[in-house]
Amino acid sequence: MTTVKDIYDYIDSFAPFDTQESYDNAGILTGSPQDSVTRALIALDITTSVVREADKINAQLIVSHHPIIFRPIKSVMKGTALYALVQKGISAICAHTNLDKSQEFGVNTALADIMGLKNRRVSDKGELLFTAETSSSMTAEKFAQLIKESLSLEGIGYTDSGRMISKVGFCSGAGGEEIFTAVSDGCDAFVTGEMKHHEIIFANENNISVFILGHFGSENVVIRPLAEKLSERFPEVEFIVMPNDTDGVTVI
Numbered sequence: 001m002t003t004v005k006d007i008y009d010y011i012d013s014f015a016p017f018d019t020q021e022s023y024d025n026a027g028i029l030t031g032s033p034q035d036s037v038t039r040a041l042i043a044l045d046i047t048t049s050v051v052r053e054a055d056k057i058n059a060q061l062i063v064s065h066h067p068i069i070f071r072p073i074k075s076v077m078k079g080t081a082l083y084a085l086v087q088k089g090i091s092a093i094c095a096h097t098n099l100d101k102s103q104e105f106g107v108n109t110a111l112a113d114i115m116g117l118k119n120r121r122v123s124d125k126g127e128l129l130f131t132a133e134t135s136s137s138m139t140a141e142k143f144a145q146l147i148k149e150s151l152s153l154e155g156i157g158y159t160d161s162g163r164m165i166s167k168v169g170f171c172s173g174a175g176g177e178e179i180f181t182a183v184s185d186g187c188d189a190f191v192t193g194e195m196k197h198h199e200i201i202f203a204n205e206n207n208i209s210v211f212i213l214g215h216f217g218s219e220n221v222v223i224r225p226l227a228e229k230l231s232e233r234f235p236e237v238e239f240i241v242m243p244n245d246t247d248g249v250t251v252i
Contacts, residue, residue: 004093026094029094040063040239105226107219107221108130118134158210165189191211214249216247
């Protein structure tokens with residue numbers, strides 16, 4: 001019998017939960033560590049539609065990247081994802097910044113793999129910025145097209161410093177503030193999900209191209225590989241990727 005705790009412990013072995021950022025809330029957030037699991041749903045977020053899907057397929061567990069409980073809550077109202085999750089008795093394991101940071105397997109390692117980058121590593125200047133190299137030096141336009149195609153995105157935003165790209169800094173999700181580390185680490189380009197205006201201006205002033213994929217686009221890359229990794233370790237459990245998952249954003 002595989003339990004919620006067994007799956008938690010395995011995730012902890014390659015993305016230790018005690019490495020999460022101080023503001024984070026990763027871990028087993030609903031249900032019981034002792035509950036038996038024969039079917040689990042894997043998704044980036046735990047939304048009402050994700051809980052409905054888990055209930056429909058009789059999943060005892062949802063494994064997500066973003067925590068269903070992030071900040072202290074004052075009420076749990078009917079119609080919310082958290083209410084439905086508890087009502088249905090479905091356990092939730094949320095692996096957030098610990099999965100971002102993991103050098104063995106995580107969001108950023110999956111992002112690097114799908115972009116075809118080599119020699120990936122955590123920057124010597126920080127825990128959240130990863131760096132890697134392109135297979136060959138290329139223009140910003142070519143690199144943008146490579147990202148768009150490899151991640152099957154409708155579109156991305158990018159700037160072109162005019163500098164050829166070989167060394168890439170990247171931080172999935174809301175990683176825009178890592179641009180300062182990327183510049184100090186000598187990167188030619190920086191890839192993330194979201195950036196603030198002043199961060200883009202800083203990149204422009206420091207001659208580094210930036211590539212903005214959207215939060216969902218930069219992180220959903222880990223979901224299928226995570227399901228495959230869990231399936232290999234627990235073949236008696238059916239791990240199902242949330243079908244047609246999206247953040248609802250359309251690029252025109």
